[in-house]
Amino acid sequence: PAGGTQTDQSGRTAAKGAGAANSGALAGPDRTFLTDAMEGNRAEVELAQLAQRKADSQAVRELAKSIQQDHEKANQKLSSIAGKVGAANNEPALKPEHKQLNDRLSRLEGSAFDSAYASEMVKEHQKDISKYEKASKQLQHAELKAYATETLPHLKHHLEMSRSAQSQGSSPKTK
Helix, strand or coil: CHHHHHHHHHCHHHHCCCCCCCCCCCCHHHHHHHHHHHHHHHHHHHHHHHHHHHCCCHHHHHHHHHHHHHHHHHHHHHHHHHHHCCCCCCCCCCCHHHHHHHHHHHCCCHHHHHHHHHHHHHHHHHHHHHHHHHHHHHCCCHHHHHHHHHHHHHHHHHHHHHHHHHHCCCCCCCC
């Protein structure tokens, strides 16, 4: 696979003992999860920064702050794992759907922004929880599997905060 070739070229991965569960090149689902999780965290951070600038509602601002802090920490953990498996220089670009979402939300103001952001965070975190639950059971790389398991409670908390912010969408401005 292409991912293995890139890691093989670094030379470091092979020297660390690629056969061990905690080191070596990531293959298949593990590599895909790492890349998708890093991109997803980056997208969440960018959207959270936007929300902290644009949100009218205190609940949305608090949601965005929590999301930004937790996803930045999550990406630090993933970067550390990526470095150990020779994928440290592979920060994924934002997917087109995340760029489009950012563009769409950027054009909204006030309660329309708050409502759209909270709704998107509900959808995104529902998808993330499903992916991370699957990953926590199926990944082969021990550190990556532990990361998925440890991150799930944060994602579930963000989902609950998103639902709460969504339900407060019709409440008055609380700046």
